[in-house]
Amino acid sequence: MTTVDSGADRKVRVRFAPSPTGDLHVGGLRSALFTWLFARKHAGDFILRIEDTDRRRYKEESVESITGSLRWVGLDWDEGPDVDGPHGPYFQSERLPLYQQYAQVLIDSGDAYECYCTPERLETLRAEQVARKQPPGYDRHCRNLSDAERAAKRAEGITPVIRYKVPFDGVTVVRDELRGEITYENRLIEDAVLLKSDGFPTYHLAVVVDDHLMEISHVMRGEEWIPSFPLHVLIYGSFGWELPLFYHLPVILSPEGGKLSKRHGAAGALQYKEQGYLPEALRNYLVLQGWSYDDREEFFPTLEDLIEKFSMERVSSSPSKYNFEKVLWFNQQYINHIIELDDLTQRCLPWLQDAGLIGDVSIGSAEYERVRDAVALIKDKMRLLSEAPELLSFFFGDPDEYSPDMLVPKKTEASAIGPALARVREIVAATGVDDEEALEARLRELGAEIGLKAGQLFMPIRVAVSGRTVSPGLFGTLRVLGKDQTLARLDHAIDVLGAGSTAG
Numbered sequence: 365m366t367t368v369d370s371g372a373d374r375k376v377r378v379r380f381a382p383s384p385t386g387d388l389h390v391g392g393l394r395s396a397l398f399t400w401l402f403a404r405k406h407a408g409d410f411i412l413r414i415e416d417t418d419r420r421r422y423k424e425e426s427v428e429s430i431t432g433s434l435r436w437v438g439l440d441w442d443e444g445p446d447v448d449g450p451h452g453p454y455f456q457s458e459r460l461p462l463y464q465q466y467a468q469v470l471i472d473s474g475d476a477y478e479c480y481c482t483p484e485r486l487e488t489l490r491a492e493q494v495a496r497k498q499p500p501g502y503d504r505h506c507r508n509l510s511d512a513e514r515a516a517k518r519a520e521g522i523t524p525v526i527r528y529k530v531p532f533d534g535v536t537v538v539r540d541e542l543r544g545e546i547t548y549e550n551r552l553i554e555d556a557v558l559l560k561s562d563g564f565p566t567y568h569l570a571v572v573v574d575d576h577l578m579e580i581s582h583v584m585r586g587e588e589w590i591p592s593f594p595l596h597v598l599i600y601g602s603f604g605w606e607l608p609l610f611y612h613l614p615v616i617l618s619p620e621g622g623k624l625s626k627r628h629g630a631a632g633a634l635q636y637k638e639q640g641y642l643p644e645a646l647r648n649y650l651v652l653q654g655w656s657y658d659d660r661e662e663f664f665p666t667l668e669d670l671i672e673k674f675s676m677e678r679v680s681s682s683p684s685k686y687n688f689e690k691v692l693w694f695n696q697q698y699i700n701h702i703i704e705l706d707d708l709t710q711r712c713l714p715w716l717q718d719a720g721l722i723g724d725v726s727i728g729s730a731e732y733e734r735v736r737d738a739v740a741l742i743k744d745k746m747r748l749l750s751e752a753p754e755l756l757s758f759f760f761g762d763p764d765e766y767s768p769d770m771l772v773p774k775k776t777e778a779s780a781i782g783p784a785l786a787r788v789r790e791i792v793a794a795t796g797v798d799d800e801e802a803l804e805a806r807l808r809e810l811g812a813e814i815g816l817k818a819g820q821l822f823m824p825i826r827v828a829v830s831g832r833t834v835s836p837g838l839f840g841t842l843r844v845l846g847k848d849q850t851l852a853r854l855d856h857a858i859d860v861l862g863a864g865s866t867a868g
Contacts, residue, residue: 374581376408380434380441381571383415384426387632388433390686391586391616391624394650398613399584400439401651401674404667411578412444414455415571417564433633437643438667443578451578456570463565466573466603467526467558475602476558478524479506480517501554502527526559528568528599536594541611542681548594556595568592572599580608587612587681611676614654615683624686640715640750642703645695653684665702696747708743709736712752719753721760734759737844741836759844763831763853768860770833771824776816781824782861784814788825789854796847800839828857 380396382388388396403410412434416422427445434441443449453459470476481489481502490500507529509517517524530553539545558569565573575583590612600607618624631639636646648664657664657673664670699708713735716722725732735756742755758764771785772778791806811821826838829850835841842850 374579376403376406377411377579377581378403378408378584379411379413379575379578379580381413381415381574382430383418383421384423384430385418385421386423386426386429387634388426388430389624389632390646390650393433393437393633393646394616394653395584395586395613396434396439397437397647397650398655398674398676398679401670402582402584402676403442404671405674408581409442410440411449411451411580412441412447412454413574413578414445415567416455416457417566417570419457419564429632429634436633436637437647456565456574459570459574460563460565462577463559463569463573464563467565467569470528470558470599470602471526473602474529476526476528477507477555478509478514479527479555479557480509480514480522480524481505482522502556504555507555523561525557525561526569527555528558528595528602530555530595530598536597538593538597539610540590540593541609541676542614542679543612546590546593550594553594553598556592558599568595568599572596572603572605575608576600576603576605582611583608584611584613584676587615611679612681613679614681616653617683617685619685619687621685640748640752641691641695642698642711642749644703645698646691648698649691649694653686654682655679663697663702665698692747699746699749700744705736705740705743709739711749712739712756715749715752716756716760719757721753721757734844737840741840741844745836758830758832758835759841763829766827766831766860770827771857771861773820773823776820778861780814780816782858784810784816784821785824785828785854785858785861787814788821789851789858792842792847792850792854797839797842797845797850798847800843803842804839824857825854829853 378399380399382392382396400410402408412431414427414430416427431446441447443451443454445454467476471478479502485505486502489503493500506524506527514524531550534550536548536550536553537545538548556568557566559565574580593610593612597607616624633646637643644665647667647670648662651664651670651674652662655674655678657678664673703711709732710727713722713725716735717724722731722735725735738756738759739752742752746752746755768778772781787810788807791810792803795803795806797803807821807825808818811818822838823833826835826841827833829835829841829845845853
């Protein structure tokens with residue numbers, strides 16, 4: 365039986381090690397979040413390492429996507445590509461001599477061997493195994509080649525790969541901190557490739573070498589790596605290195621229960637930003653995918669709050685299902701109830717500027733106060749920051765065009781609305797719009813005086829000033845628009861009605 369002791373008394377040093385082959389998606393972001401929270405909880409170090417050895421799938425722009433996504437949700441790192449540290453470099457492609465050195469150590473100790481099998485032979489082998497209904501895997505053809513046979517292969521110009529020599533007999537016992545001990549029969553573990561013929565390592569060698577040299581104490585990674593776990597433990601044992609503690613995080617499934625992918629609408633983290641999500645809301649939802657504080661609390665607005673309450677002991681080993689509607693609900697709750705109005709206003713400014721509704725606005729200026737007052741009126745209707753321009757457009761530009769019919773409520777005589785709006789105009793001109801309660805009381809008196817219910821009077825005013833039948837609170841809207849704008853829009857509505865109406 366092969367076992368290797370894990371040391372739990374070391375300084376906490378953890379890493380997030382994504383592959384730059386695309387955008388950072390929610391599953392990877394959740395892993396980074398758990399890892400970061402654990403580090404900060406224990407006053408440890410969080411290392412960002414870029415595992416860029418898959419050169420065929422490597423995308424340079426993905427590195428910026430990864431770092432931008434982490435920063436957007438508030439995660440920083442103590443060592444990484446743009447933060448110097450004593451364990452660099454932090455791109456695996458810049459560490460190739462290290463992997464080649466340690467692969468040779470394993471060859472010299474007899475724990476690894478050169479494999480000269482061609483891709484064609486391996487493909488034929490797999491086809492034969494499938495035909496015989498056997499599990500696919502390497503047949504250890506080159507494991508016991510003689511020195512003469514290896515020399516002959518080199519003479520043919522074949523550059524070998526390096527494979528790990530898994531023991532034939534016995535078992536390997538590994539411990540996952542979320543699941544306990546797992547036992548594997550060594551005979552079922554494949555002699556995996558450690559170093560490819562181009563000199564680049566596979567994940568199996570690179571992750572062990574890097575985690576050891578970077579003094580990683582705890583590893584949080586996806587549960588898809590559990591099948592490779594015994595191989596990694598064996599490699600640690602061959603080097604005589606101390607194991608980190610391992611936590612294989614539960615997978616996040618699609619709403620239907622399958623693998624979460626773009627097909628289900630899964631987006632990269634920065635795409636959530638582009639859609640108008642708040643980083644706090646996405647972060648809050650993701651931390652609950654596999655972790656809970658108790659049976660009641662589900663909102664954790666600040667990272668400080670999460671650091672205080674987070675613990676790996678409350679991470680589940682069971683998968684969770686991603687709920688897109690719940691993510692949107694969290695975002696709406698943050699916009700409607702959690703973040704402060706000034707904060708929300710400042711986050712809306714770029715969206716309003718990009719839509720051409722406002723120019724540069726200085727915090728504290730009269731224009732900023734007007735935007736702030738408008739945001740206060742619509743915040744309870746907003747789910748995404750991207751909805752701000754549509755919800756606020758009539759405050760900062762002409763309202764949408766409307767027909768005379770829209771100004772006439774159901775069961776109301778069209779001929780009554782023009783005169784009613786003219787009386788409304790007189791009241792606004794005399795009293796202004798700043799005192800909402802006084803204006804509302806005066807207009808209700810007007811309605812009773814001219815025989816219109818409040819709704820019959822207020823609807824045409826709403827359409828006149830906003831171009832919509834549904835808008836924020838009417839009297840707050842008038843106050844934010846101001847007296848002059850309100851009068852101008854009432855005048856326009858009266859003109860529209862003058863062109864005739866067919867409603868009644």
